[in-house]
Amino acid sequence: MGTPQALGGLPLAPVAPRPELAPTSPRVGEIIAVAREVLEHEGAAALTMRRLGELLGIRAPSLYKHLAGKTQLETMLVDAALVETGDLLHGVVDRADAAGVLGDLLAAYRAHARAQPNLYRLVTAGPLRRDQLTAGVEEWAGEPFYRATGEPYLAQALWAAAHGTIILELDGRYLPGSDLDRTWAALTAAFRRPVDDDRSG
């Protein structure tokens, strides 16, 4: 298997295995698909058991023949979304060169979140039922940041910074009139220069 280029040291090759989602029954797959539609097109407040039943032609309590509850449904949405995000970002890093990988990664992260803001909020906000997630899916989704930086704590800081920058954008929290392209450019510039020394500890 031809691993990506590591010329010059960056970007690194992937090491985390791509997680395989557990297969679901056809009906559960249908429910998840409808839930995702509702979430993205009608908003998080519209994602109710009764609304899902309505679109599936059944009553809300019947959903419990297929699901343990709404929390589990949300977790499955998060699970799938994390794999997709990982696929996307790994692909970006695969195609990038050392000079541009940081900018490409951040641009892709931003575009991805803006393309499905409600799903992004669901994935990243609030507590996470880690025990219900597919094993390794978080590592898979986050690894591109490590591949782009080559240092685990810088990777984590970069991911966190990107998250903060996009979630505030999605929630309309910047002051009116802000030029967010420039904000993202400033973020990218701050992380572009490799940090060769930090006086931590």
Add this chain to the structure above:
Amino acid sequence: MGTPQALGGLPLAPVAPRPELAPTSPRVGEIIAVAREVLEHEGAAALTMRRLGELLGIRAPSLYKHLAGKTQLETMLVDAALVETGDLLHGVVDRADAAGVLGDLLAAYRAHARAQPNLYRLVTAGPLRRDQLTAGVEEWAGEPFYRATGEPYLAQALWAAAHGTIILELDGRYLPGSDLDRTWAALTAAFRRPVDDDRSG
């Protein structure tokens, strides 16, 4: 009025005026205080109109004699919290020197959020009823980041990055075993070096 030192250029003196919160009736002040107690000590899920009434010795519908609704109550909590945050961070920048202002500011931001995580989430998550906020309160709370960086877009990126880093910490979203002190150190290091050139546009 003795403005803080600007020796070496940084930190800058404050320019945003400290906003004055509109006074409330004594009973509304009581409600806000109780709401804040409940939010922080019992969690966001416990912040219900019936729970507030219970602690105040009245029934939930009676709260509507004082408030327009739960949203308005939350907005008032946000309003007060933003002023407090601004006061804290301005004070930190006032006392800092150019070399340490960035680290001091980020450390204070992190500590402040960790000291009242539920209030921090309320202030920063989800949509904001900007028209119900006291005018200028967001500028006041955010200005310390400008004073510390001297450049508006870098300031915005720094604030967003700090927000992302702390909100993931509060929500337990980092991989288990992460050393968050080192993550914060990496973030600080990335922003410490002044960015003299970014090829934006």
Add this chain to the structure above:
DNA sequence: AACGTTAGCTAACAGCGTTAGCCTCAGGCT
């Protein structure tokens, strides 16, 4: 004394996630 305002109350509504219990139908087994 009469009035209006303030601030409490109960009852109720619509919507939420969820549970209990019932029914019907398809498929496999004896």
Add this chain to the structure above:
DNA sequence: AGCCTGAGGCTAACGCTGTTAGCTAACGTT
């Protein structure tokens, strides 16, 4: 053929949420 079992629907209902309508007692003013 007859039986049984499980899957997947259903209705009714519970407790919770924010919120509204309408009533009432107290208080201050004219």
